[in-house]
Amino acid sequence: MYEGAVQELIDELGRLPGIGPKSAQRIAFHILEADAEDMKRLSEAISVVKERVKFCTICFNVSEAETCTLCRDERRSDEIICVVEESKDVVAIERSRAFNGRYHVLGGAINPINGIGPEQLHIRELITRLGDERITEIILATDPNLEGEATATYLVRTLRPLGIKISRLASGLPVGGDLEYADEVTLARAIEGRRNTAPTAPVAPLVRTPRTTSEPISAS
Incomplete structure (x- = not known):
């Protein structure tokens, strides 16, 4: 257990999906040791995505507009x-x-x-x-x-x-x-879910020509 802000950060990171206690602790200390400007950009990116991004009113995909780009695409x-x-x-x-x-x-x-x-x-x-x-x-x-x-x-x-x-x-x-x-x-x-793998073109059956009794048998 850590004191104050460090433990609060670890607790909040631990709420994220797929982040366990050890991962939360590792990320928290990475944030502490990282360059302040880099972490400032990360913080601003989180704030912006929460302010701008919403859900498409048609398909509910993430979008910064009323409808997403896929719903607006007339070619689909x-x-x-x-x-x-x-x-x-x-x-x-x-x-x-x-x-x-x-x-x-x-x-x-x-x-x-x-x-x-x-x-x-x-x-x-x-x-x-x-x-x-x-x-x-x-x-x-x-x-x-x-x-x-x-x-x-x-x-x-x-x-x-x-x-x-x-x-x-x-x-x-x-x-x-x-x-x-x-x-x-x-x-x-x-x-x-197996599929039929029949060949695209029919394969001709192998035809053997019978040998007549009149044909001579060559000796080796």
Whole structure:
């Protein structure tokens, strides 16, 4: 235990997700030893992000304007909405460059232990967006863990009566990984999500020409 401001800083850092007591202590002493101007810029950056950044009124992604850049982009498809838990998931999917539709950020996942139910997420707003007749598919891209699966199951049950196609991100073996190191759940999902690997062009069957009895047999 430290006295005064140092312990208060450690306590506050320890409130951050993924920061344990030892990490909080290490970061606190790094701040103490770092250049004052560097820490001043860090403090100002935190203040500015809290003042300027808000949530998009359409998809609830982080934005400094009323709507985010992705919602304002007219080149993106209005037919598909990808539903994610957090804004960081949007960044991850955008890095893949494999999706050109719209997003909807739930703001978390169903977690009864932490008091997070469907009412605390942006599910009602998602249902409102689905009133747009241009939308033909919903992609559920929640995390492949207990909370993410519970959220996806709830969304499927809630959205299915709307008659819109609902798909789920595939899960299974990572590219470049070794089969022997995969856990049972990952292997099970890889087997369940297996794909047909039929060749694109049919392979001609091997035809053997029978030898007639009139053909001479050469001696070696």
